[in-house]
Structure formats: structure tokens, C-alpha cells
Amino acid sequence: MTLLRAETIVKRYGATEALKGVDFDVHAGAVNVLIGENGAGKSTLMKILAGVETPTSGRLLLDGKAVRIGSVKDAAAHGISIVHQELNLCPNLSVSENIFLGRQNAGLIDRRSERAETAALMKRLEQDIDPDTLVGDLRIGQQQIVEIARALSDKARVLILDEPTSALSPTEVEVLFRIIRDLKSVGTGIVYISHRLEELLRIGDHITILRDGSWQATAPVAEVSMPWIVRHMLGHDGQAAVATSRDTTAATVLSVRDLRLTRPDGGYSLDHVDLDIKAGEIVGIYGLLGAGRSELLESLVGACPARGTVRLDGKDLAGLNVSARVERGLCLVPEDRKAEGLFPNLSVGGNLGLSSLVKFSRLGLISETAAGRAIAAMIGLMGVKTASPDLSIGALSGGNQQKVVIGRCLMPGPRVLLIDEPGRGVDIGARHDIFARMRTLAEGGMSVVFTTSDMAEAQTGADRVLVMARGRITADLSPSEATEAALIAAANGVPESEMSPA
Structure with a gap:
């Protein structure tokens, strides 16, 4: 009825x-x-x-x-x-x-x-x-x-x-x-x-x-x-970007040792995390809600008061705030684009250019010509569907807003791009565009780290899959090793054999 x-x-x-x-x-x-x-x-x-x-x-x-x-x-x-x-x-x-x-x-x-x-x-x-x-x-x-x-x-x-x-x-x-x-x-x-x-x-x-x-x-x-x-x-049979194993001999760009973030109850949101990210590598971090994925990315950019060592290109980032880490080449696309990623009162161009004002300034004045060229180039690079850079950001669909937030993080030219749940609330076409762009960036030498609670994204979008559970990295898998059974087992912190039927 x-x-x-x-x-x-x-x-x-x-x-x-x-x-x-x-x-x-x-x-x-x-x-x-x-x-x-x-x-x-x-x-x-x-x-x-x-x-x-x-x-x-x-x-x-x-x-x-x-x-x-x-x-x-x-x-x-x-x-x-x-x-x-x-x-x-x-x-x-x-x-x-x-x-x-x-x-x-x-x-x-x-x-x-x-x-x-x-x-x-x-x-x-x-x-x-x-x-x-x-x-x-x-x-x-x-x-x-x-x-x-x-x-x-x-x-x-x-x-x-x-x-x-x-x-x-x-x-x-x-x-x-x-x-x-x-x-x-x-x-x-x-x-x-x-x-x-x-x-x-x-x-x-x-x-x-x-x-x-x-x-x-x-x-x-x-x-x-x-x-x-x-x-x-x-209107076609669109295929997602497929991961391929990257060069394991590439230089390490980001190195993390003994990263710890304490919860109010005395436990750990991040429990002595170690990881290395190589140049031109796409690393997916898979895990269930509360595993510590977002806390890890936020700690890397200095948004969380974690203890431990974070080195970018061999240089210790201790004591640097978020903006200083962005200047060094580490930038985060947050999970909640509406609350943390977008400036609703600004245009598409205003949102894109916000992180690069210094880049377009001279003697305290912003070159609108230079900024406009860079913004137009980024709109093209990310495939943002907008009638004009002057259009309100609120007029765009969720997928195009996500592309704008990613584009803003790319404007300063980061060495490592961190993306928290790139596919959240994004349709299959926009998701394909975003992951294809991530692959292009990696081929150009940029390192990309993304979190996901979607197994298919982890399996097809990453060169290497890290799995987190209860604040720890419980598995480090190649694409061929990242089976559903392996991901589920590691995300629950149990041996894979225990996930198989008796």
C-alpha cells in the first residue's frame, strides 16, 4: 500500500x-x-x-x-x-x-x-x-x-x-x-x-x-x-580506482613512535602507536567506531594533546601547533566536514583559498589575481562541480563540498595528506573521483593516509591497510592480505582463526 x-x-x-x-x-x-x-x-x-x-x-x-x-x-x-x-x-x-x-x-x-x-x-x-x-x-x-x-x-x-x-x-x-x-x-x-x-x-x-x-x-x-x-x-559501469602495491624502498616521510593519548578514565585512546609512512604511499586505516582512528590523525596534526614522537622528513614536530604543522607539510581533512571543515558564510573560492592566504600575500596585501588562478586550478584538479568560485559553499552537494575541503588542504602543497573518512556521505561517483585523485597525488610523490569504516574502501583504495582496535594498531596488511576475515579479526583484536566457523 x-x-x-x-x-x-x-x-x-x-x-x-x-x-x-x-x-x-x-x-x-x-x-x-x-x-x-x-x-x-x-x-x-x-x-x-x-x-x-x-x-x-x-x-x-x-x-x-x-x-x-x-x-x-x-x-x-x-x-x-x-x-x-x-x-x-x-x-x-x-x-x-x-x-x-x-x-x-x-x-x-x-x-x-x-x-x-x-x-x-x-x-x-x-x-x-x-x-x-x-x-x-x-x-x-x-x-x-x-x-x-x-x-x-x-x-x-x-x-x-x-x-x-x-x-x-x-x-x-x-x-x-x-x-x-x-x-x-x-x-x-x-x-x-x-x-x-x-x-x-x-x-x-x-x-x-x-x-x-x-x-x-x-x-x-x-x-x-x-x-x-x-x-x-x-549512466555507465563506473569502476573504482584499484590499489597496487607501492615501492617499499621509498623514503620514510612520516615516522611516529610511542604515540599515547590518555582518556579521562586513565585508559588510552591511543596506546603506544608506532607507524611509518613512505613517500608516494596510500595508507588506509580501518577500524570500528572508537578504535582510535580519528584520534590518531588529530594527534598527528597537533589537535590532540598526545605524547610521543612525530617526525616529518626527519624533523621532530614536538611543540608545534596545527598551523605550524600545516606549514611543515602535514594537513588533515576532518571527518565532520559540516562542523569542522566548511565555512558556511564563505563562497567556494573563499573556502578553498583560506589555508593559503599567506601564499598569495605580499606586504600584507592579497593578490586576487594569483589567488583566483590557484583556486580555479584547484577546482579543476578536484573536479568540483560549481557554476562559479563565487557560489555559496552551501549550494554544493555533499560530495562537492568534500572535494572543496580536500582541495583547501592541498592548496599549501602538503607532504602528507590525512583524510578522516573520505567517503562518508559521498556517493559512488564522487567517491570514485576522490580516490582517483588520491592515487594521482600519490603517483606524484605525496603520501596519503585515510581512515575508513568501510571494508571495500580499505581493500581497494590503499596500498597498505593498518587496522586499529582499542587504540592500538593490530594489523599491517598488503592489499592481498586485507581479506574480510583478516580485517574483521584485527578490528576486533582477535586472531583471524577465531573468526572462522567451527
Whole structure:
């Protein structure tokens, strides 16, 4: 049964047509998958369903009757709730305050009841998160859990999940899938957006594909295959960059010894880590949520107060802050591009050029000509799809925003580029572009280190895969050694033999 239908939806922003007469059905008691490249129109369509945007033309039908959804409150009144891809939380408020924000009745707020319901939601999601914890003190994966909990608390008839697993560990994904199955059993219509295609085939019931703002195909998931999905998404059979083993005799560019980062409870977020990165090498760091991957990269650039030795081209970086390490040739693309990587009030060019102002300055004056040339070159190098460098960064899709953040880190000409989860919230086409660019950079002599919770990214994107668990490096694998069994075993800190069936 069709619960919600979007019919011939058109959305224009000036001369840009983001949606071109799109039809989309949400079936009750089913997972309705919506996929497409970044910029295909998925998020625009979801914003229309959730009342964030209104269509230029077309209509929405709920239970077969035309409805007008002109605001988020209208959507909520009709039983439609959304978990956005970009987290929409207040870091200065507690977990329970975020979950119930804007939903309290006039008069006294029953904090005790809110905390009790939050605790129940955390238990349902199998998370040990205190309702009174400030959201700003949580890591991004835990914040994603809070977003999901907030949507669950609405008890919606239609639940839109936009990249819900992008920052979740495999264990947390399994919990979410169990909850989705529970919601299906009571007739909830789930709209599910993700760039992890294997995940979509596993959890989905119906699939709709958009490309360039237009409907491309709809089918039951049981009748589709991976090649079918990729072909309709891209219009071709796009292949990812494949890793090849690099020259093991190359010079060591980055050397780390005995790196330690202590947690408040006295344990280690980084537990005596040693590693060496060679020139022109792409190293993938795989691990589950909380393994210490992000803490490692943040410590290398001086953003975390870790102890130990970090040497770049043989020179000790002790005592240098983040900006000084960037000048030396070490730059980090953060995991959360919205909160830590982008400057929303600046243009595409402004975001790209921000890390290189000194490079374009003379006697305190910035050469706009030189900066403009460099920014235009970087837009071309990274394949950023933008009408102009003067366009607002917020007008770009998530994949193009990620390319801009990476491009800004490349502007100063780093020796080692660190990228935390390059594929998070990025479609298959943009991910291909990013990993292909990483390969080109490595072939030019730059070293690239990236973290990932996606096994396929680790297996195909790296020349060498390091696996982390509980703050330690538990495996150092070549591409041929980085099998699923080996990665799972090392990420859980157990021998591979224990992961095999008896």
C-alpha cells in the first residue's frame, strides 16, 4: 500500500532545476530506498517531504489525499520525521534536551520524564550514553545515534533516514536494522538513503534511482543487482580506482613512535602507536567506531594533546601547533566536514583559498589575481562541480563540498595528506573521483593516509591497510592480505582463526 506519494515534483532555484518532475512512492511497512549521485536531487526531494522546502510544482498525497506540507511542523503533524545526513544537533545541550527540543508543551518541562524516555531509547539502541551528557562531548558516531533516537521518539508514520549509518560501527548498524524491521512490522514507511550499495540491497524492499534531478528507475530490490544500480546511477559501469602495491624502498616521510593519548578514565585512546609512512604511499586505516582512528590523525596534526614522537622528513614536530604543522607539510581533512571543515558564510573560492592566504600575500596585501588562478586550478584538479568560485559553499552537494575541503588542504602543497573518512556521505561517483585523485597525488610523490569504516574502501583504495582496535594498531596488511576475515579479526583484536566457523 502506498502511504505517501510525491507526484511530478519540480523544484527550481533560480535558473537551476534541482528536480524535474520526479515521482516517488513510500510504501507502508517497507524500506523505500532512494539513491543517486550527490547532486541527483535526493536531499531536495526529502526536504520537500519533510517540510523543509516547498515544491515549485507537483503535489504530495498522504493516504491517497492531497496534502500541503509547508513547514517541518506540518510534516510532523502528518507523521513525517527525518534524520538528516548533516547532523542537526545543539552541542551545548544535553542528549535528552536535544531529543525533546521544540516538542515541550507550554508550562513546566518534565526533565525527569525526558531523561527516562531518553534512557529507554538509548537502551533500545544498545548505547551506553548518559541522557545528561552534552552532545558536544560525543563523537560523531554517537551524535548520529542521538539523531536516530530523536526521530524514533516521534513515533512517525513515515521515517526518512538520510545516510543513517555513515558514522556507525557494524554492530550499531545491526541494531539499527533490527529497529527498522520492528518499524516495518507496525506499518511504518521507511525512506532510506545511503551510498553503501550492499547495505541497500540487504535492507531495502523497493528502490528508486535519481540522476541529475530526474527519475531513472524503480523496482523491487529483489529484482535488481549491483551492476543494474550502478548503471542507472551513473549512466555507465563506473569502476573504482584499484590499489597496487607501492615501492617499499621509498623514503620514510612520516615516522611516529610511542604515540599515547590518555582518556579521562586513565585508559588510552591511543596506546603506544608506532607507524611509518613512505613517500608516494596510500595508507588506509580501518577500524570500528572508537578504535582510535580519528584520534590518531588529530594527534598527528597537533589537535590532540598526545605524547610521543612525530617526525616529518626527519624533523621532530614536538611543540608545534596545527598551523605550524600545516606549514611543515602535514594537513588533515576532518571527518565532520559540516562542523569542522566548511565555512558556511564563505563562497567556494573563499573556502578553498583560506589555508593559503599567506601564499598569495605580499606586504600584507592579497593578490586576487594569483589567488583566483590557484583556486580555479584547484577546482579543476578536484573536479568540483560549481557554476562559479563565487557560489555559496552551501549550494554544493555533499560530495562537492568534500572535494572543496580536500582541495583547501592541498592548496599549501602538503607532504602528507590525512583524510578522516573520505567517503562518508559521498556517493559512488564522487567517491570514485576522490580516490582517483588520491592515487594521482600519490603517483606524484605525496603520501596519503585515510581512515575508513568501510571494508571495500580499505581493500581497494590503499596500498597498505593498518587496522586499529582499542587504540592500538593490530594489523599491517598488503592489499592481498586485507581479506574480510583478516580485517574483521584485527578490528576486533582477535586472531583471524577465531573468526572462522567451527
